[in-house]
Amino acid sequence: MNNYIKVCDIEKYYGTASHVTKAIDRLSFSVNQGEFVGIMGASGSGKTTLLNLLATIDRVSSGHIFYENTDITALSEDALSEFRKHNLGFIFQQYNLLDTLTIEENIVLALTLQGGGKKKIRETCDRLLNLLHIEEIRGKFPYQVSGGQAQRCACARALANDPVLLLADEPTGALDSRSSRTLLETFTGLNQKLGATILMVTHDAFSASYCSRILFLKDGKIFHELIRARKPRKFFLQEILDVLSLTGGELPDAQ
Amino acid sequence: MLSKLAFRNMKRSARDYLVYLLTMSLISALMYTFNSLLFQNEAGKYYDAEDMLEVLVVLATVFIVWITAWLIGYMVRFMMGKRSREFGIYLLLGMKKGTIAKLYLQENILLGSFSLLLGMGFGILLQQILMAILFSMLRMTYHLHIALHPGTVIMTLLCYGCCFIVSLFRCRRKFKKMNIHDLLEAERRNEQIGEKHETLKQFLMPLSILFLFLFWALFGVLSNDIQICLFLIGLVLTIYLFYIGLSARIICYIRKGGKRIYRGQNLFLLRQFSGKIRTMQFTLGTLTALFTLALMGSSIALMFSAWQNSLLEYKFPFDILLYSPDPTDDFQDEIQFLEKRTEIQDLFPYRIYTDGGNRVNAWMLTHLQAWGTMFQNPDGTPDMDKIRQKLENESVYCTYDTYMGLSDYNTLRAMLGYEEINLSDTEYALQIKLRLEKEVRSVGDDLKLADADGSLSLSCGGIYTDPFSQDGHNGGDYLIVVPDQVLARMYPYYAELALDINGPAPLTLREELNELRYDKINDTMIGGTDISPALKGNRCYGSDTILVFNAVNEVRENLRSSLTYMLAALMIPLFYIGLVFLCVAVTVLSVQQLSDSARCRYHYDILSRLGVKESGIHRLILRQLAACYLCPALLAVLISGKMMLFAGKLFVFATGVPVSPGSFFLKSTALFFGIYLVYFAVTFISFCRNVSR
Numbered sequence: 001m002n003n004y005i006k007v008c009d010i011e012k013y014y015g016t017a018s019h020v021t022k023a024i025d026r027l028s029f030s031v032n033q034g035e036f037v038g039i040m041g042a043s044g045s046g047k048t049t050l051l052n053l054l055a056t057i058d059r060v061s062s063g064h065i066f067y068e069n070t071d072i073t074a075l076s077e078d079a080l081s082e083f084r085k086h087n088l089g090f091i092f093q094q095y096n097l098l099d100t101l102t103i104e105e106n107i108v109l110a111l112t113l114q115g116g117g118k119k120k121i122r123e124t125c126d127r128l129l130n131l132l133h134i135e136e137i138r139g140k141f142p143y144q145v146s147g148g149q150a151q152r153c154a155c156a157r158a159l160a161n162d163p164v165l166l167l168a169d170e171p172t173g174a175l176d177s178r179s180s181r182t183l184l185e186t187f188t189g190l191n192q193k194l195g196a197t198i199l200m201v202t203h204d205a206f207s208a209s210y211c212s213r214i215l216f217l218k219d220g221k222i223f224h225e226l227i228r229a230r231k232p233r234k235f236f237l238q239e240i241l242d243v244l245s246l247t248g249g250e251l252p253d254a255q
Numbered sequence: 256m257l258s259k260l261a262f263r264n265m266k267r268s269a270r271d272y273l274v275y276l277l278t279m280s281l282i283s284a285l286m287y288t289f290n291s292l293l294f295q296n297e298a299g300k301y302y303d304a305e306d307m308l309e310v311l312v313v314l315a316t317v318f319i320v321w322i323t324a325w326l327i328g329y330m331v332r333f334m335m336g337k338r339s340r341e342f343g344i345y346l347l348l349g350m351k352k353g354t355i356a357k358l359y360l361q362e363n364i365l366l367g368s369f370s371l372l373l374g375m376g377f378g379i380l381l382q383q384i385l386m387a388i389l390f391s392m393l394r395m396t397y398h399l400h401i402a403l404h405p406g407t408v409i410m411t412l413l414c415y416g417c418c419f420i421v422s423l424f425r426c427r428r429k430f431k432k433m434n435i436h437d438l439l440e441a442e443r444r445n446e447q448i449g450e451k452h453e454t455l456k457q458f459l460m461p462l463s464i465l466f467l468f469l470f471w472a473l474f475g476v477l478s479n480d481i482q483i484c485l486f487l488i489g490l491v492l493t494i495y496l497f498y499i500g501l502s503a504r505i506i507c508y509i510r511k512g513g514k515r516i517y518r519g520q521n522l523f524l525l526r527q528f529s530g531k532i533r534t535m536q537f538t539l540g541t542l543t544a545l546f547t548l549a550l551m552g553s554s555i556a557l558m559f560s561a562w563q564n565s566l567l568e569y570k571f572p573f574d575i576l577l578y579s580p581d582p583t584d585d586f587q588d589e590i591q592f593l594e595k596r597t598e599i600q601d602l603f604p605y606r607i608y609t610d611g612g613n614r615v616n617a618w619m620l621t622h623l624q625a626w627g628t629m630f631q632n633p634d635g636t637p638d639m640d641k642i643r644q645k646l647e648n649e650s651v652y653c654t655y656d657t658y659m660g661l662s663d664y665n666t667l668r669a670m671l672g673y674e675e676i677n678l679s680d681t682e683y684a685l686q687i688k689l690r691l692e693k694e695v696r697s698v699g700d701d702l703k704l705a706d707a708d709g710s711l712s713l714s715c716g717g718i719y720t721d722p723f724s725q726d727g728h729n730g731g732d733y734l735i736v737v738p739d740q741v742l743a744r745m746y747p748y749y750a751e752l753a754l755d756i757n758g759p760a761p762l763t764l765r766e767e768l769n770e771l772r773y774d775k776i777n778d779t780m781i782g783g784t785d786i787s788p789a790l791k792g793n794r795c796y797g798s799d800t801i802l803v804f805n806a807v808n809e810v811r812e813n814l815r816s817s818l819t820y821m822l823a824a825l826m827i828p829l830f831y832i833g834l835v836f837l838c839v840a841v842t843v844l845s846v847q848q849l850s851d852s853a854r855c856r857y858h859y860d861i862l863s864r865l866g867v868k869e870s871g872i873h874r875l876i877l878r879q880l881a882a883c884y885l886c887p888a889l890l891a892v893l894i895s896g897k898m899m900l901f902a903g904k905l906f907v908f909a910t911g912v913p914v915s916p917g918s919f920f921l922k923s924t925a926l927f928f929g930i931y932l933v934y935f936a937v938t939f940i941s942f943c944r945n946v947s948r
Contacts, residue, residue: 052436055347056435057347057435057436057439058435058436077352078351081346081349081350081351081352082349084346084347084348084349085348085349085350086349088347090347096340096344096347098260098341098344099267100260100263100264100266100267101260101263105256105259108256109256109260109348110348112256112257113348113349113350114349157348161349
């Protein structure tokens with residue numbers, strides 16, 4: 001579906017009356033269903049703010065964000081919490097798993113919040129554990145597993161509600177290159193096989209090269225856009241690096 | 256699933272905040288123990304002070320509930336702050352705020368119930384210990400009787416529940432206000448330290464120190480309520496502003512590049528210390544106030560304890576001593592009654608005499624420190640109008656001087672097992688309370704009394720301070736002993752009966768005597784027609800203050816345990832408050848330190864990479880913790896020290912307890928630091944473990 005998510009002329013200000021910072025400056029774009037979109041930009045360019053706004057973590061100062069026909073900027077707190085529960089999945093750099101629950105229980109909790117019987121929850125949980133290749137560590141606590149495994153668990157948890165949009169904030173930031181590659185391949189698999197819509201914020205060109213489209217932000221505005229189309233990933237990576245070098249952006253570690 | 260999560264979270268909180276859990280268990284144990292005094296106090300029924308103990312325990316409970324609610328509220332907010340990111344995740348997963356609040360409530364109720372159960376178990380044992388101590392103080396036998404009393408359990412549950420409801424209700428409101436963005440960003444915000452106006456703020460420290468100097472210099476001489484109120488307001492402000500000033504002072508010192516920051520790890524230590532004070536300056540002020548109250552509570556309790564240990568025996572030397580305002584009373588009814596109720600070994604009815612003058616009373620009122628120059632003319636001579644007014648309107652001393660014949664005196668001394676004394680025809684002896692001995696040494700030079708002929712030729716032949724029941728029976732404070740022939744020109748003032756009995760007195764003997772003699776004493780004392788007006792004013796209490804106990808019928812065994820019970824009624828709530836305040840305050844301090852240990856791990860890791868050895872890191876942790884622990888404790892010692900030294904002096908002066916005025920405060924400080932040290936050691940060990948984990 002085209003224009004699955006529509007961001008219309010949004011602005012976000014921080015600070016007090018005397019000292020205002022404009023983090024997002026009249027930004028508009030749309031995401032189609034089944035797209036894997038990357039957001040890149042230097043520190044302070046507004047990429048995490050944009051993700052927070054799309055994730056309903058933060059509210060816009062002006063403008064609208066539509067998920068199909070729902071304007072999330074007009075929803076109440078309780079309605080937002082329902083919206084998040086049924087439509088969004090989150091993956092963060094620091095995994096954000098609950099340390100008192102096992103890997104399996106972290107996923108089960110998210111499923112329990114969705115409702116449904118024990119049998120259905122168990123089945124979905126097993127399917128997700130299998131999909132993310134973490135069945136073997138299902139009984140372990142987050143502090144007992146590696147960063148890559150923890151992030152895959154976060155990914156499984158994010159998929160628990162069959163989300164309209166999967167939001168990932170620097171998901172490979174705390175991972176080594178091998179784990180990063182595994183996770184990104186998982187993302188690609190989810191996107192291509194299950195048709196998941198993914199929006200990933202990253203400053204790492206290597207991670208961004210797995211996306212189908214990249215929006216480059218600068219001072220809260222989109223200043224460039226790259227579309228992978230049918231180009232090989234390595235070629236796309238070079239294009240990203242070219243854009244970054246042109247803008248003096250951050251150079252990646254993984255080339 | 257949510258219940259499972261709540262249970263797991265509770266387990267984690269119990270592990271992370273073990274000190275809090277233990278303190279809550281201790282508080283519930285203390286609550287159970289002291290509440291049992293309201294329901295399971297088998298000794299109470301025998302004593303008049305039963306109601307007093309109950310009222311004071313209830314009053315103490317109100318303070319305890321209040322301070323415990325504060326601790327729970329503080330901890331609930333503190334844990335919430337530390338777990339803000341986790342709550343953010345719950346929100347992201349789609350949990351509603353109400354559900355999160357319910358989850359957190361569940362966790363806290365579980366944690367509270369766990370510590371309550373633990374505490375109640377310990378409380379049942381502690382209650383037995385308290386009862387055993389109370390019974391042994393009362394010289395009664397206590398048989399261990401371990402059982403849960405429904406009244407005590409319900410009261411403890413109510414108190415404990417109250418603390419939780421108050422604090423958790425407030426936390427529910429906090430949940431309503433939170434939003435995901437702030438929760439996820441909270442940790443980062445916590446690390447931001449604002450340093451503004453430090454140059455100005457640093458002057459708060461010398462100002463606070465100056466006020467403390469003034470406090471030490473002027474506390475005893477404050478004369479009116481306004482001055483005292485102003486001083487107390489100043490003191491509260493000082494407690495809070497001191498920490499702002501101290502932190503700013505350290506920061507300014509570091510900025511200036513002071514000499515000491517270049518020694519060892521001082522720079523790191525000073526930065527850590529100033530940061531800690533800055534983030535918890537208000538809490539530190541409150542902790543100082545709690546420490547001050549704890550020290551004061553235990554010091555005052557120790558004062559009463561000292562009185563009980565040293566003066567209770569002194570106050571009642573006779574087995575039984577009965578007063579009658581009628582000097583012709585032969586005590587026949589009483590003797591017949593006592594023959595039935597006890598086994599009398601020896602008895603001696605006698606009279607106290609007076610010459611109708613108040614030469615000795617006037618000497619006392621102009622020479623004892625208690626009165627200062629209140630009854631003196633500007634030239635130092637006695638102001639007889641004022642003295643007469645005092646004697647007629649108040650009962651410190653009898654209206655006229657009190658005398659006793661030498662033979663009666665020696666008979667009574669023999670009953671008490673003291674040596675006989677001798678007096679020549681020109682001598683009198685002064686029998687006085689021990690506490691006044693030093694003040695009346697000049698009596699020999701100053702006070703001449705009339706002999707048998709009425710001429711002022713009797714001089715002091717000796718001062719005796721043996722226990723002699725001088726709170727209204729054998730005079731108030733003093734008794735003049737004269738050769739028997741001098742009594743010929745005096746008239747009997749009131750009558751006394753002293754008895755020596757075999758074995759202990761029955762538990763209710765004094766009450767029975769009070770009942771038997773009620774009409775007789777009251778009719779005679781209140782407007783009895785058969786008594787000469789000259790004999791009125793023959794009842795007095797002496798100059799003791801703070802603890803005054805005057806009984807017409809003295810039965811030593813009964814009074815001793817009655818007074819012990821009354822003192823216990825004062826001491827127990829004071830110790831109760833002191834102990835709980837101390838534990839609450841030191842728990843907050845420990846939890847604050849331990850919660851930082853995870854973050855400090857990185858600091859110490861860096862130091863270790865910079866070449867600091869493990870032993871050096873442990874020393875550094877010790878210094879860091881010691882500074883944070885000592886700061887509020889020392890300030891509290893400084894403040895309460897002055898007040899308690901002053902109160903101790905007053906107490907010793909007013910009651911005559913033969914101990915140094917500073918001893919109460921020293922002992923309570925030792926007790927305080929004993930408990931403090933336990934918490935410090937637990938925190939230090941846990942901190943080191945967390946850092947090296």
